[in-house]
Amino acid sequence: MRYKWWGLAFVLPAVGFFAAFNLFPMLFGLYLSFTDYDLLNPPIWVGLDNFFNLWDDRLFRQALGNTLVFVAGATLPVWVLSLLAALVFDQAFRARDWLKAAFFLPVLPPIAVIAVLWRVLLHPNGVITSLTGGWWGITEIRWLADTALAPFSMIAVHDWAMIPFFMMIWLAGLAAIPPEFREAAAIDGAGPVRSFWHVDLPQLRSTAVLVAALSSIGAFQTFALQYVLPNDAGGPANSTMVLALLVLKYGFQYFRMGDAAAISVVMFGMILCVTLGQLWFNRRA
Amino acid sequence: MPIAKLARLVAATGVALWAGLASAQPVTVKMWMHEHPPRIAIDKAIIAEFEKANPDIKIQYDVISVADYSTKLITAFAAGSGPDLFNNTSTLVTQYFNARILAPVDYAAMGLVDEGALLAKYQGSGFDGIRFQGKLYGVPSELSNWACFANNALWQEAGLDPKKDWPKTWEALPGIAEKLTRRDANGVPVRRGFDFNWAIPGAFWYVPNTMLHQLGANMIDEAAYKATLDTPAGRQVFQYFQDWTGKLRLGGPQYTDSRTDFLAGKLAAECSFGVWGVPQMEAAKISWSVLPVPKFAGGVSDNGMDEYAFYMMVNARSPSPVQKAAWKFARFYTDHAGELFAGAGLFVPRAEVTDSAAFKANPAAPFFVAELKRAKFSPRVVGYAQVLDAILRGRDKVVQGEKVDAVVPVMNEEVNTIMNRERARAATLVK
Known part of the structure; x- marks a missing residue:
């Protein structure tokens, strides 16, 4: 019994910290989502009005659509390309470790730094335009100022920065597969593709779910890229406005804290559904 | 002396002592300004001069970066720890007025007879951005147009x-x-x-x-x-x-x-x-x-081009003595308009500025003053x-x-x- 109390005493600081800085803000945020609160006056209870109003909110609908496009672009290609990169770096070849380290470099700087760097590279008359448009004699491409191009520029920069990170997770998964499995497959006459499909991929199931879950959660929460990279945050014409950015705008620029909290709750629900779905899929598989 | 009388005497002495102690406490005015690097040293010198002349008032000066200013201001008001005296631009003041954050100008605390005396100092211009329902709620610290x-x-x-x-x-x-x-x-x-x-x-x-x-x-x-x-x-x-x-x-x-x-x-x-x-x-x-x-x-x-202004405003939720001290300082601060123009380029249409050597040395200054006379405030x-x-x-x-x-x-x-x-x-x- 005494031992039990000591145990509780030891975990209390961590639990207290979690309760004060995670649990309480979450619950308070949930409470705020049922209020109208302009930060300058006390919140007023409005029930579910904020949630109902969201569906009539043009800006919310646009941000939701943009977020879903970004999630698709930041999840599926990342999943496939990071796996391909891992398969390449899982092979033995000269200077592999050096190349792997170089490939991993984009993961190291904070995303805001990456955004600033790419803002320079994606100047309409900049390096990327010269590299891509030069073939067709185009000297100006509005990567960040065109409503059609800007969302894809966000996805491209995000994927460039995140693929190496997820590659490392795949590599860890590949390293955990006992070599005897591949050897047995090879003895049975399986080629590299067949061996990957029937031996490696089933063994990588948990890793696959982890990569899908982490990349989709991160993509749903994307903020810094859309805040820093375009000429104006979320622009042009809100084509890169995502839900997390809308939370900031509604809460601290429009002083509509209740609406901002309601969007956060919706985001939480979406991320929860996607994660539970992926876990269910993993168990079923 | 009956005990009741003695008790009343002790209580009265105690209250008088506490009241005396309280009145001797300096009033602290929390002041927030947006960051404008050339202005900071001038602000500090003005504050030091004011505190020397008014030992019963302390100015707690904070400079906040322009990017964070409005967010920090609003969250500070939300937390009940907003400044007593603050500046902000004419496009954003309506939010504060509407939330009843702004105190009307206290002419007496500023040592002025009435609104006319204040307007006269500014040659009548710059106040359209801070007038609500006929009353003024701030004093211009900068008036600008492009x-x-x-x-x-x-x-x-x-x-x-x-x-x-x-x-x-x-x-x-x-x-x-x-x-x-x-x-x-x-x-x-x-x-x-x-x-x-x-x-x-x-x-x-x-x-x-x-x-x-x-x-x-x-x-x-x-x-x-x-x-x-x-x-x-x-x-x-x-x-x-x-x-x-x-x-x-x-x-x-x-x-x-x-x-x-x-x-x-x-x-x-x-x-x-x-x-x-x-x-x-x-x-x-x-x-x-x-x-x-x-x-x-x-x-x-x-x-x-439309004009805009930065105003010094006082928090209506601050205690009355603090508000009075804040208005007193706002007057003192804006009376240093000449130094603020010379050292930080902050223009207000006051004689201290237009008669100054710095104003006369700036070839663009008379042009801007002429433009300001024809400028209008954008809607609020x-x-x-x-x-x-x-x-x-x-x-x-x-x-x-x-x-x-x-x-x-x-x-x-x-x-x-x-x-x-x-x-x-x-x-x-x-x-």
Whole structure:
């Protein structure tokens, strides 16, 4: 019994910290989502009005659509390309470790730094335009100022920065597969593709779910890229406005804290559904 | 002496002692200012001088970065720890007024007889942005408007003289801008002749409003509290921006912001510097000319760019003695207008400034004073940030090539929706 109390005493600081800085803000945020609160006056209870109003909110609908496009672009290609990169770096070849380290470099700087760097590279008359448009004699491409191009520029920069990170997770998964499995497959006459499909991929199931879950959660929460990279945050014409950015705008620029909290709750629900779905899929598989 | 009497005497002495102690406590005024590096040393010197003259008042001075200023201010008010005295720009004051954060000017605490005495110090101008329902709620610490500047060297290179060739109308501007523009083989501008400031969101509050004022219109009718963008004048202005970026390819939001390029000697002319921009141009070794803002042919007003101001305001939720001390300091601070202009370029139309050597040494200063006399304040609305975003969305759509006739009515409706919602919210939330 005494031992039990000591145990509780030891975990209390961590639990207290979690309760004060995670649990309480979450619950308070949930409470705020049922209020109208302009930060300058006390919140007023409005029930579910904020949630109902969201569906009539043009800006919310646009941000939701943009977020879903970004999630698709930041999840599926990342999943496939990071796996391909891992398969390449899982092979033995000269200077592999050096190349792997170089490939991993984009993961190291904070995303805001990456955004600033790419803002320079994606100047309409900049390096990327010269590299891509030069073939067709185009000297100006509005990567960040065109409503059609800007969302894809966000996805491209995000994927460039995140693929190496997820590659490392795949590599860890590949390293955990006992070599005897591949050897047995090879003895049975399986080629590299067949061996990957029937031996490696089933063994990588948990890793696959982890990569899908982490990349989709991160993509749903994307903020810094859309805040820093375009000429104006979320622009042009809100084509890169995502839900997390809308939370900031509604809460601290429009002083509509209740609406901002309601969007956060919706985001939480979406991320929860996607994660539970992926876990269910993993168990079923 | 009966015990009851003795007890009353002890209690009275105690109360008197505490009261005496309390009155001896200095009043602390928490003051927040947005960051303007050249002003900080001057602020500190003024505070030291004030505290020396008023030992019963302490000024707790905090400087907050411009990017974080409004957010920190609002969250501080939300947490009940807002400043007693603070400054902010005229576009944002309506939010605070509506939330009853602003205390009306206390003329007695400022050592003034009445409003007339205050206005007289400022030659009557600068107060339209802080007057609500007939009362003043702040004192200007900076009054500013923009004008156009030309890079003389780039104009000469194109065989032009800004003094003679600067266009009088917006309609004539593209022709001159084209002569100054350098393009590559594909027609892409590699050096712009003139461009608007697309990078500063507030620029698209001032510039379209200025143009609309010239046409006898406005983006928002502040008195009627409704958007007036969907008018022939409104469509004309947004069509101008569409032609500028699309048909004429003279500039647009995809390029480096106009101030940066002008100071780098890569833009021949632009219209988003105030009088405070002159030292920056001198530092960049740019030979400049200051020029009036063009007008629309057939316009009804010859106003230049809309004016804006920074005001010193007092928190109505602070205790009364603190409010009085804050107003006293605000008077003391703004009486140092001459030093604030000389050291930090902050202009207010006061004799201390206009009679100063620094003012007379700045060749652009008289020009700006003349422009200010014809300038108007842009409309003030409660949900300024939301309304501005709606206008920027409309601007972006127009620049992307969507039809002006389709975009402007949507923008107008959106602005009206925001304004109506925010007014209704304000009525519900403020008790």
